[in-house]
Every structure is written in C-alpha cells, then in structure tokens.
Amino acid sequence: MASEGYQIGIVGCGVAGQAAAIFLAECGHDVTVFERFAEPRPLGAGLLLQPTGLAVLRALRLGQQALSRGGKVLGLEAKTAGGRTVLDLSYSILHPAAHGLGIRRGVLFDLLHRRLRESPARLVTGTEVHDVVREHGQGVIIDKNEQRHGPFDLVVVADGAHSALRQRLMPEAYQRLYDWGCLWTTVPDSAGIGATSLLRQRVRGTRTMMGFLPVGDDQLTMYWSLPTAALAPGVPIDLGVLQRTGRALWPEAADIVSAAVQADDFSRATYRNVALPRWNDGPILFIGDAAHGTSPQLGQGANLGLVDGWTLADALGECPDIPSAIARFAERRGSAVRFYRQASHLLTPLFQSNVESFGWMRDAFMGLACRLPVSRTIAATTLAGLRISWLFSARLDAEGRYRLDA
Secondary structure: OOOOOOOEEEEOOOHHHHHHHHHHOOOOEEEEOOOOOOOOOOOEEEEOOOOOOOOHHHHHHOHHHHHHHHHEOOOEEEEEEEOEEEEEEHHHHHHOOOOOOOEEEEHHHHHHHHHHOOOEEEEEOOOOOOEEEEEEOOEEEOOOOOOOOEEEOOEOOOOOOOOHHHHHHOOOEEEEEEEEEEEEEEEOOOHHHHOOEEEEEEEEOOEEEEEEEOOOOOEEEEEEEEHHHOOOOOOOOHHHHHHHHHHHHHHHHHHHHHHHHHHOOOOOOOOOEEEOOOOEOOEEEEEEEEEEOHHHOOOOHHHHHHHHHHHHHHHHHHOOOOOOOOHHHHHHHHHHHHHHHHHHHHHHHHHOOHHHHHHHEEEEEHHHHHOOOHHHHHHHHHHHHOOOOOOEEEEOOOOOOOOOOO
C-alpha cells in the first residue's frame, strides 16, 4: 500500500457503504462516498442485528449507542394460526449472554451517518452514478450528467440489492426478484407483544405471514407478507383486508394491527436473490446487498454488509496491493455469504410462496428440528450469523460475543 493510502470511491450511502467508508478512511485511505439523494436517508422500518453485526458496531465505537436505542432480542418464535410451534430458537443455546438487537433502520442509519461525518471520508450528495469505467487499472465514476469523478485506485459499489450498476457492469450476475415481499411499519407495542424480547411471527400456510420485531422504546416493527406484484408502486393496498386477516391470525395483536392500519404509514419492500460470478471487475468491487442480496427470512442483510465493510478495510491493511486485497476479501467472505444466500433462498418458499405443500412440510418438521440437539444448534448458529459454510460455524467468545478477528 502506498504510504498515503489509496484513493477510494464508494457508491452508496447505506449500511455497507457507510461502514466501509468509515473503516477505510480511518485506516488512512482517501475516501469519497457518492450518494444520489441530496439528503441521504434510510429505507425500510426495522431490522435485526446479529452478534456479527453488533461486533462491527463495537469496532465502530457504536455498540453501546445501538444497544441503548434498540430492543434486545433473545430469540425467534413462529407459530401457526392454530398455535402449532414452527420455530422456537434462543440465542442462549449458543451462550447465556448472546442476543440480537432489533433496531429501526433510521436509527442505525443515523448512528452510522454521524460516524461517517466525523470520519475523514468525504460525502458527495445529489450525485446519481450512471457508470464506472476502467482506465489504466483504475476506476472512474461517471454520474448521470456525464461528469467524471476520479480516477480511483478502488471503486466500491454498495448501492443495494436493486443495484443499477450491478446490472450494467455485471449483467451475467444472477439477480432474480423474489415473488413475495413485505409491508413494513413501526407502531407502539400497546399489547406487550415485545415483552418476551422475541422476534415473533404468525403464519397460515405459505401465503399469510405477519411478525413483530421489538426495536426499543416500546415500539415494534410490524411486517406483513404480500406478493411482489401487489407491492408495485401505485398499486393500492387494501388495508381493510390486512386488518381483518391480521386480527383473525393473531387476536392478541388485534389492537396493534388496527393502530397500524389507522396510521397507514407502511413501507413497501421487495427483495432480490443476488449471486455474482465474482466479487469484482478489476478495481471495481461489489459489497453488501449489491453483491449478495437475499430475502429477509434469515435476517442477515445488514449484518453481512457490515462485516463486508470491516473485512475490506482489514484486507487492504494486510495486503501489499489492491488485487491481492480483493482476493483476500473474496476468500474470507465467499463461503459465509454463499451459505446465507443459499440457505435464505431454500427457506423462503416455506414461508412465502404459492405452494401450500411447503407450508405443510414446514409445520410438520421445523418445530421438531428446533428441539433436536444437532439441528437446534445448526439453526441457532444460522440465526446468529455465525455459519461459515454448510458444515462449519464460528464460535462466540467467553462473553457471548462474536469476534471479528477470530
């Protein structure tokens, strides 16, 4: 590495992009972040941070702030409308002190954005990146007004699961839109649903699913499964049907569902299953959802992106040049990312699809799997973001925390 560090351009000011920018800038690199909105903003209502993502926030000196502004999650519960247990997982299977953290996306964004502003990285807003081209072994960013930025020794593309740059620069990538997505909103926990500190779900077959995630301050993020076609912009949502179905599916939560419908502050979310043939095109590297978008069934998207950012900065610090650092990054991230993409893709139809027999199989066998020692441990390590591959997982330390340098 040059003594003054590398010139690095980052496209996207989301979770992965901001984390990477902070780590890289504070390692001595000259970092510029390009964001298409005049004022960067989060999208979505809430997410679940796993021990892996929490480790990255601690490395960013944001761990305590996140804990104070989110809701501790001790496990996952999913039941059918009739009360049959589908999933019953606790982080305590792995360590008595282990937990996840439900947090509003806006809160996480605010924490990261303040750290970004405090870091040496520069933020260029109102700049929609149209293309990235390779010139003399470097990357040049071109915005929609044909203005050129750079050249950069490394361009990091972190513009999300629906990345336009991925479609332009790596059209051979697998990037299929899932047939189902969700409505999201955050509402007061008037019924004490979050008192158990669990991410709780109710399902009926594979076409009806709702859940509540505690996100702190007696608030819940509520999500409701819908076909992607129904979530298209401009397509009206029949909230009356949602209210009636939700109240019947989960009577205990009837008042919360009614309040959510009355507030009518839902966000629409769709998802892609993304698999790249490679992480990079020369000096252009994809990270976060732009590189490995998944469905939210395993709750790993933000966590994978956070770890990407830390790993990239660490690899650049360990290696003598950018090509070897990218190779090191790909080696360290490839197996875990591949596992979570594949596992999420296999799990999704059991909860969101038009194949009713998948729901019967889920109801018959998943609850049992949560009680058998071997399968229960595999499921818990998967939930906690610890899987390295289908055969291996990382461990938590003596305090129940994930160590990035383990």
